[in-house]
Amino acid sequence: MRKIVSMAILAIAISAPVLAEKKFMDHTRLMDHGDGHLMDMDGGMVMGQNTDILPGGCDKIAATKEITVHAGHKYSEKFPGTMFAFDKQEYQFEPCTKLTVNFVNDDSIRHQWMMHGLPRYLYPKGMFHLEVTGPGKISGTLIFPPNDKTYLVHCDISQHMEKGMKAQLKIGKGSGDLPSIPGLTAYVIQDDYRKSIPEIVIKPKATKKTVTKNSKNEATSDAVISGVMIIGLAAGLLLAPILVRRFKGMPADEIISTIFEMIAQGISLLIKLITSLIAMVSSNKVIEPPKK
Numbered sequence: 001m002r003k004i005v006s007m008a009i010l011a012i013a014i015s016a017p018v019l020a021e022k023k024f025m026d027h028t029r030l031m032d033h034g035d036g037h038l039m040d041m042d043g044g045m046v047m048g049q050n051t052d053i054l055p056g057g058c059d060k061i062a063a064t065k066e067i068t069v070h071a072g073h074k075y076s077e078k079f080p081g082t083m084f085a086f087d088k089q090e091y092q093f094e095p096c097t098k099l100t101v102n103f104v105n106d107d108s109i110r111h112q113w114m115m116h117g118l119p120r121y122l123y124p125k126g127m128f129h130l131e132v133t134g135p136g137k138i139s140g141t142l143i144f145p146p147n148d149k150t151y152l153v154h155c156d157i158s159q160h161m162e163k164g165m166k167a168q169l170k171i172g173k174g175s176g177d178l179p180s181i182p183g184l185t186a187y188v189i190q191d192d193y194r195k196s197i198p199e200i201v202i203k204p205k206a207t208k209k210t211v212t213k214n215s216k217n218e219a220t221s222d223a224v225i226s227g228v229m230i231i232g233l234a235a236g237l238l239l240a241p242i243l244v245r246r247f248k249g250m251p252a253d254e255i256i257s258t259i260f261e262m263i264a265q266g267i268s269l270l271i272k273l274i275t276s277l278i279a280m281v282s283s284n285k286v287i288e289p290p291k292k
Helices: 002-019 208-246 252-283
Strands: 025-027 044-047 063-072 090-093 097-105 110-116 127-133 136-143 149-154 166-171
Touching: 044 136, 063 090, 063 110, 097 110, 097 127, 127 136
Parallel strands: 025 136, 063 097, 090 166
Antiparallel strands: 044 127, 097 136, 110 127, 110 149, 149 166
């Protein structure tokens, strides 16, 4: 009996550290490695911190804000099919806002809160990054650029974002909604079990008449392109004063980056419009297979 009791006590003593809840770490004593990169030996990390340098185009700090972001498995329960999530899936702030993020990890694994697409001349690698290993809290600060833009914030640990740990952060009016944000926007690839076999549409062979029509269509396309060029030039002249004010004080690389972003947004909008029109037209037409 005494031997059994001794073995039980020994087993409890060995398993006690495993059964004990992991200590919550408040990461406040971080080592500064330069370029806004801070870290400690307990699994806390801040990358891309900026507390005082204004981005180009910002004359002053528009507002000073502070938020607390929780990350963990329990926040994914309201989103079927996910495993991890933040406690909030959307944030919105004024341009040129100074934001302090208090990132709290409620799980016993590593989580991150990351933003990409920030100006590279100010934020190394173009990102702001908070990371905590196990239950704990870490804080970091950044200053947003003046652009109206929607940023992805997510956990970059393998499969954490794919399993639901992502959100969107809008500066000003934002630049639209991002896809596949849990509870906000539709998934890019949505599971659909209503149709098991895709329909095969057979197109008829081209005829001589089709070739003639193609020649006429090419002439029409040339005329349309010329009209679009004239409209583009007129729009450029009208928008020039607005763009000068928008890019005031910004370095050349940031101006180029912003212009490309605006062009990409315009192209994306045009593609969506054309796709919608094609879908509307094709839904009303049924193409019959050629008779043998």
